[in-house]
Amino acid sequence: QVQLQESGPGRVRPSETLSLSCVVSGASIIDQNKYWGWIRQSPGKGLEWIGSIFLDGTSSYKSPLKDRFAISADTSRNEYSLRVTSVTAADTAVYYCAAVRRFGDYVSSWGQGLLVTVSS
Amino acid sequence: QSALTQPPSASGSLGQSVTISCTGSASDVGYYDLVSWYQEKPGKAPQVIIEHIDKRLSGVPDRFSGSKSGNTASLTVSGLRTEDEADYYCSSYADRNSLVFGGGTKLTVL
Numbered sequence: 001q002v003q004l005q006e007s008g009p010g011r012v013r014p015s016e017t018l019s020l021s022c023v024v025s026g027a028s029i030i031d032q033n034k035y036w037g038w039i040r041q042s043p044g045k046g047l048e049w050i051g052s053i054f055l056d057g058t059s060s061y062k063s064p065l066k067d068r069f070a071i072s073a074d075t076s077r078n079e080y081s082l083r084v085t086s087v088t089a090a091d092t093a094v095y096y097c098a099a100v101r102r103f104g105d106y107v108s109s110w111g112q113g114l115l116v117t118v119s120s
Numbered sequence: 121q122s123a124l125t126q127p128p129s130a131s132g133s134l135g136q137s138v139t140i141s142c143t144g145s146a147s148d149v150g151y152y153d154l155v156s157w158y159q160e161k162p163g164k165a166p167q168v169i170i171e172h173i174d175k176r177l178s179g180v181p182d183r184f185s186g187s188k189s190g191n192t193a194s195l196t197v198s199g200l201r202t203e204d205e206a207d208y209y210c211s212s213y214a215d216r217n218s219l220v221f222g223g224g225t226k227l228t229v230l
Binding site: 035037039045046047048049051054058061062096100101104105106107108110111112113 | 172209223
């Protein structure tokens with residue numbers, strides 16, 4: 001069973017950089033049948049796809065976000081990360097890391113979610 | 121990549137059926153047969169219930185069914201039960217290992 005666990009700060013100040021990590025167990029992040037995503041949910045709102053990274057290291061992002069968001073992976077630790085620069089209150093959300101099953105392209109496993117609040 | 125459009129709310133009486141729509145574009149829902157549906161209950165991460173438009177995940181009751189026509193996908197819940205009350209999200213593959221989600225529909229069982 002694939003398990004994902006997010007970690008990072010619960011609060012960041014406006015204009016600072018947010019860094020989140022996701023440790024994966026029960027599967028390898030170089031599994032060719034999966035790609036690894038970040039999804040967020042602002043308070044009271046719906047799910048928003050942020051982006052993903054695949055085993056070859058290529059990452060892709062939701063178009064409006066790509067300038068401030070970066071996803072990277074550390075295969076030796078079987079984890080991947082999300083970096084968000086110049087955060088604003090609009091980045092306040094529960095951030096989920098998620099395993100996306102290829103050839104079906106659905107989220108098969110979710111982390112428990114991490115609430116990040118942007119506030120001074 | 122605009123969010124897929126779902127009605128914010130839907131409701132039905134116990135035992136009845138309800139259908140939730142999910143409208144995208146010719147670049148996502150209309151192009152790929154890779155529409156999924158998720159059920160989210162309070163305090164928990166969403167769980168996939170349907171993938172590939174109409175394939176139920178293991179353990180999902182056959183009361184849940186999916187379909188697609190053009191740029192619109194639909195989730196139908198038949199024989200509504202109280203435990204079906206939840207938020208439902210659709211998603212579609214949108215090229216280059218990216219997904220796009222709907223805004224979510226809150227299903228109320230009357």
